[in-house]
Amino acid sequence: MKRIQMVDLKGQYAAIKERVDTSIQEVIDAAAFINGPEVHQFQKELEDYLNVKHVIPCANGTDALQIAMMGLGLQPGDEVITADFTFAATVEVIALLQLTPVLVDVDPSTFNIDTEAIKKAITPKTKAIVPVHLFGQAADMETILAIAKEHQLYIIEDNAQGIGANYRFADGNTIKTGGMGHVASTSFFPSKNLGCYGDGGAIFTNDDDLAHTMRGIVNHGMYQRYHHDVVGVNSRLDSIQAAVLRAKLPKLDSYNDARRNAAREYNKAFAGITNIITPKIKCTTNQESTALCDNCNCHVFHQYTLRILNTDRDALVAHLQEKEIPCGVYYPIPLHLQKAYQDERYDEADFPVTNQLVKEVISLPMHTELDQEQIAFITNTVITFMNS
Ligand SMILES: *Cc1c(COP(=O)(O)O)cnc(C)c1O
DSSP states (O other), rough: OOOSSSSOOOHHHHHHHHHHHHHHHHHHHHHHOSSSSHHHHHHHHHHHTTOSEEEEEEEOOOHHHHHHHTTTTTOTTTEEEEEEEOOTTHHHHHHHHHHHEEEEEEEEETTTTTTHHHHHOOOTTTTEEEEEEEEEBBOOOOHHHHHHHHTTEEEEEEEEETTTOOOETTTSSSEEEESSEEEEEEETTSSSOOOOOOOOEEEESSSSSHHHHHHHHHHHHEETTTOOOOOOOBBBBBBHHHHHHHHHGGGGHHHHHHHHHHHHHHHHHHTTTTTTEOOOBSSSSSSSBBBTTTTTOOOOOOOOEEOOOSOOOHHHHHHHHHTTOOOOSSSOOOGGSGGGGTTTTGGGGOOOOHHHHHHHHHEEETTTOOOOHHHHHHHHHHHHHHHO
């Protein structure tokens, strides 16, 4: 059996090596490292794939979030609601821009932002909601869009983990994640579903004016060379990364299918095992099920995350390590308890789900190259431990 990895980027590269190597060499030969044609081509191809009007490439997924918030003109003191159970980048940029982060609890079955908690958190100062399509599953956008409309709030979709997922509305209309809010961000960090070979990110929007504003912001606030109209940043996707992404974008759907197939195998093996809760897929076509939702593909399994009940999780992690099976705990600490983001306004009673999930979750290897033998070895190892 091949050694199991959390993410197998070497194996994935082997299958596209020729195309990637040629494209990278072409960038070097042309010496068009910044703003080269590859970047513009990739931008167009991603706009077509996502069916959004504007893609603005930038340096990473954290910058993408920051530029989106700057582009919307959010001002210090504006409140931005986001999930307590996610990667820190979201809350980090909110705080960095001196906006006020308002962390709320998540749904225990999907790990995504709890829409009832959003409603409770809205005040006259609320300006935006940042739903994160966590672990690759689309957040409950139908409800979130309705809340935003009622209260005139912006939606910034953090699509760093969800690229390629579809969200199907109750009326049957299907939109890719990142195309539903006013603006969305993604990351091309190597381990993401669409990853480059360094850092990269992008912002998406269907709003022409907002796109224009953000194109200036990413380039030092310039709309005309050496005329700095607004305070901007320097955030670019370089041509070599764009070349890698152009080689991988046509494969994104098959990559996501491979992840979904691995998730299906995991689910099958863990079905009925006491104290294991497999990921629930919940959307408008699939009210709440462990079966994959094949009508809309609303989950693209950036992570495959179990909840482990009544079990010493550290002992399970140690057991897996002993068998050379990598795993991860995403995320071990609620954001509202992180030193940098503590705030006396928070009441522990408002975070029962996140406080519980951080003790229960464990993510198993998930990537495009997992084979049946590896999955069987992983699931058997977990099940043996759980039954012992
Ligand atoms: C990875 C990630 C980011 C940040 O992306 P970087 O490219 O690493 O800056 C933001 N939000 C979420 C949910 C992520 O998973």
